[in-house]
Amino acid sequence: MVDVETIETAELGDRSYVAHDGEHAIVVDPQRDLDRVRRVLDDRDLRCALVLETHIHNDYVSGGLQLARATGATYAVSADDPVGFVRRPLTDGDALRVGDLWVQVVATPGHTDNHLAYIVNESAVFTGGSLLYGSVGRTDLVDPARTEALTRAQFRSVQRLAELCEDDARVYPTHGFGSFCSSGSIADGASVSTVGEERARNDALVETDEDAFVSRLVAGLTAYPRYYAHVGPLNLDGAGPADLSPPAPVAPGDLAARVAAGDWVVDLRARTAYAAGHLAGTIGIELGRNFATYLGWLIPWGTPLTLLGDTPSEVADAQRQLVRIGIDRPSAALGLPSAGLRGYRTAAFADVPPGANVLDVRRDDERAAGSLPDSTHIPLHSLTARLDEVPPGDVWVHCATGYRASIAASLLDRAGRDVVLIDDTY
Known part of the structure; x- marks a missing residue:
């Protein structure tokens, strides 16, 4: 067995992990604010000996390089990733040992081309953006033109990874807790899982028809944040340390x-x-x-x-x-x-008068599931580029909860428009 401590980053829907044998630690997919990792290491009197990346991340800047430099740990990344720093290159089938911990490296392409998963002591599998709780990582981040090919690779990777693990092996994904790197129907409220549980519910393991899996996953992909385009290159170059001193x-x-x-x-x-x-x-x-x-x-x-x-x-x-x-x-x-x-007014849906100029800033997939009659639809992430499409007059702005609508209302107010924020649940 291996002990695993979870470091949650709820704001991005991700998790990092500290796996250890009571003395030696392996840190998997650490976020950039490393004080949280150091706190776990110090509280348990652990020595960080190995830092693993499952993939070059798009949704957050990795702290792996800086953690390895600060602790003297080995930093291990896929051999095929063209990184700008010295690391231990890993390929499928490699084995690593840290104290009483044995790591088996498994190539799991799909979420990225060079994605890796790590099976530790045959009892814990760190799956990054491949096998998630109930589904898998999205496959359109590398190149939209290659989405289908990467989705097929993802399906096969998850199937193979499951075959290499026993049913009672615990699953520790990096994504799948609200991250836009996730796809499909993530299991509601799941906080722990095993390979056996995933065999019974995971989209890529329950489905036996690869074509059907590909069609369903691709159809469910939604927009993702534009900042992803900048984070991947930062991680390839090797990001510097986070400076959290007062601005x-x-x-x-x-x-x-x-x-x-x-x-x-x-x-x-x-x-x-x-x-x-x-x-x-x-x-x-x-x-x-x-x-x-x-x-x-x-x-x-x-x-x-x-x-x-x-x-x-x-x-x-x-x-x-x-x-x-x-x-x-x-x-x-x-x-x-x-x-x-x-300032501007706030209101509930019940306050919207007949014939009001209503702007819906939800995503396309949300809009497809239902909308207010005669409302205008511009997703929040497209609004700044499409302000000229907002009809004239007072604008009543809504989303699903009021949060995104409030951002949209401020952007419209900044552009000189008269707005009413519908601060209500759709």
Whole structure:
């Protein structure tokens, strides 16, 4: 057996793992904010001896290289990934030993071309973006033109991986907890699983017809964040350490000048507080689980960023989320200025009058499942490029819960439109 500690990154829907024998540790797919990993190692008096990557990640910046450098551990990555740093190259069938831990390397292409899974002591399998809880990792991130071929590879990889494992082997995926790297019907509420359980429910193991699996998975793929295009190259080059020291301060009175210069000034407050009163030209992205995902999806990459919060801890939380996706060293301000404020109304669906100009900012797949009659549909991630398609007049904006609608409302308000935020569950 092997002991496994899970490090959850709920904001991105991912997990990292520390596998150990009570003395030696293997860290799998660590996120960039390594203080969380070090805390696990220190609390259990473990020595990090090996750092493994299942694949070159698109949805977060890896901390693997920096962890290996800081601890003297071996850093192991697929031999076929064209990385810009020294690592232990791994190929299918390789075996590694760390203390009482034995690692079997298994090639599992599909989510990426060079994806690897790791079977440790025959009792735990770290599956990255291949075998997830109930489904598999998405297959359209490498090249949309190769999606079908990679989906077929994913199907075969998961089938082969399951054949190599006993039913009681525990499954530890990196994705599948809300990550946009997931695809298919992730098992609701699943927090632990075994290969045997996956044989009974996983899309790639229950389905015996490869063509049917491919058709269903490809049809279910949805849009994914634009920042993925920047994270993969960062990981190939080898990202530097995360700097979580307090951002450079900005006086509230200087924020209007930053807005005028084209900077993104992002207000972290609750969406209802933002609607009630905010600095003109700012963007409201409520600090919460999806904060970094949507900021990274929407901001033009490289645009100067200032975070506006009520407390230093709010700013620090936002900063931590952002370093995970490669947005480093924003500026920050605390408190609103005393002038230049504006607001807009909030409402429930029951308040929408007949004939209102309603804008639906949900994804295409959500829209296909049902919509308000005569509403306009522009997904949030497309809104900044399609502002001219929003009909004239007051705009009543909705999504599924109010969170994305609030971001859309702030973007429309920033563009000079009169908006009403439908802060309600669809």
